[in-house]
Amino acid sequence: MQTNEELLSQIDKMRKEKNAVILAHYYQVPEIQDIADFVGDSLQLSQKAAETNADIIVFAGVHFMAETAKILSPDKKVLLPDLEAGCSLADSCPPDDFKRFIEAHPGHKVVSYINCSAAVKTMSDVICTSSNAKMVVESFPQDEKLIFVPDKNLGAYINGQTGRNMVLWDGSCHVHNQLSDEKVIQLKMQNPDAKLIAHPECRGPVLALAEFIGSTAALLEYTRKDSCKRYIVATEGGIIHQMQKASPDKEFIVVPSDETCSCNDCPYMKMNTVQKLYLCLKNESPEILLDTAVIERAKEPIIRMLEISKAAKLIR
Template sequence: MTPNIIEAKKNLNQLGYLNLKVDEKLDLVAEIQKLKKEKNAVILAHYYQEAVIQDIADYLGDSLALAKKAAQTDAETIVFAGVHFMAETAKIINPEKKVLLPDLKAGCSLADSCPPAEFKKFIDQHPDHIVITYINCSAEIKTLSDITCTSSNAVQIIESIPKDQPIIFAPDKNLGKYLIKETGRDMLLWEGSCMVHEAFSIERLLDLHKKHPKAKIIAHPESEEPLLKTAQFIGSTSQLLKFVKEDKGEEFIVATEAGILHQMAKEVPNKILIPAPSNEDNTCACSECAYMKLNTLEKLYLCMKYESPEIILSEEVIEKGRRPIERMLSIS
């Protein structure tokens, strides 16, 4: 191991990634393909990753699809192009495999909104409640859960619980409010939220719709209630993708993280896809997850080449965290 690598690994906790120079002449896509074969590795990528990473992934999907792929893979190494909780989930499901994440700082505002110590106190105050947690939470929160869910299967999970059983739902309050309406269950909600899905501007959205009156507004259920009331279709990331493929409409305003537009455009190249506007004055005038975008092709290459950063979890966290995930997978 060269001194540069040793120093880079020492700085992982501070930087989150291997701070090494990459030769600009290197064909990173070709090199990553070679490394996949050499290391028997599989790349799992979320729809919110940058386009070039989506295109190089072996499997592309939302949280549920990627959790299932992580459970099914025969690869020795899982490279997760997503955020920290997703890589943790892959490690919990595959404790014997090496799980890599290009940038350890690729976190999640929703996961951060639910600190384990505070959530434990909340649970202890309601001992008769079953705890359902959205998979967008930390490994520690999963250890405190009875069952996890994703936005794709949340209704199915909730409806599998006896009607007389009180439920705590965490951490996303917006998704929780939507699920209360969908299922009729009066759940106790944790006050967490995703900054990406709360960033949409309802005023700008309505102005945009006036300019595109034929466009159908489609939204992720983590969005705030006023926006969901305007939507013609509400669904998980994969369900939104399926909707634009199957619906006869030709124009869609898409209210979720803008990364999904890349795959949508590939699936329906003849349709008009418009990102829902955010409150921020950013370059794309859309809502982007800064955490998701921390992963780059260079970081992906370096993490595969040097097999670092690696997700490390204790045996206790893996054992306790696996049960709610396995319960979810058995139901869905």
């Protein structure tokens, strides 16, 4: 049985030999984050998938993320270390049910959070991430009727930020939705000098208590630049690794998912291991395969999102 260090050495060797790039989400285990060519949130990873010159993309994340990489780079071989690494939020929006939902709301444009299946993306007018959701929604005229899917918490937050009244699909991320305002209040009372920072997938009462709300990447950047030395972090615990690397002099307290632990891990994200990453690259499987028609239709709203983000960056 090879040690993690030996496996990581083999992974590093194989990715060079096979011209492979390893993309990892912030919620992966630290060892995978550290060996990845790029670590980021959904928007950043989408941008990297669209830009890469690699022959193979190894996506250390969950299924919808690897699907997005395949949609943006259909000529590349896209691998996912564990095909069972799904997403509770994406699963909360079955395509057939969503099709009926759209039909029940004629005259509405569809804004879909990237945490959805390729099939749902094909029914969307534009995709967004938590980094650019407000920007994407504001790209529509104020009187445009919109459906927001699948995260009701993010949708409600964006409604509040934009003054919209988007129709919200009733879905949520179990990792963020289970964080309670009672636990947050308890942590704030125990740590009065700590700032609460939260991901907008959290429920409204938690967001109302937060000093800063932002995407995973935005939370990381905030803690890097902010002068405070202690933070209560209301999101998946994997981001703490990057926060500690960027700010070793600061303390980060994760809002726990329940009373039995001090962590808040996504079980799907943590299904990817160093062993699975090694086998995935060695065997070049499991591979993400999508129908050409699905790729072509799903790509349109993703490209629109990337264009909106690029335009906003140029304006700034």
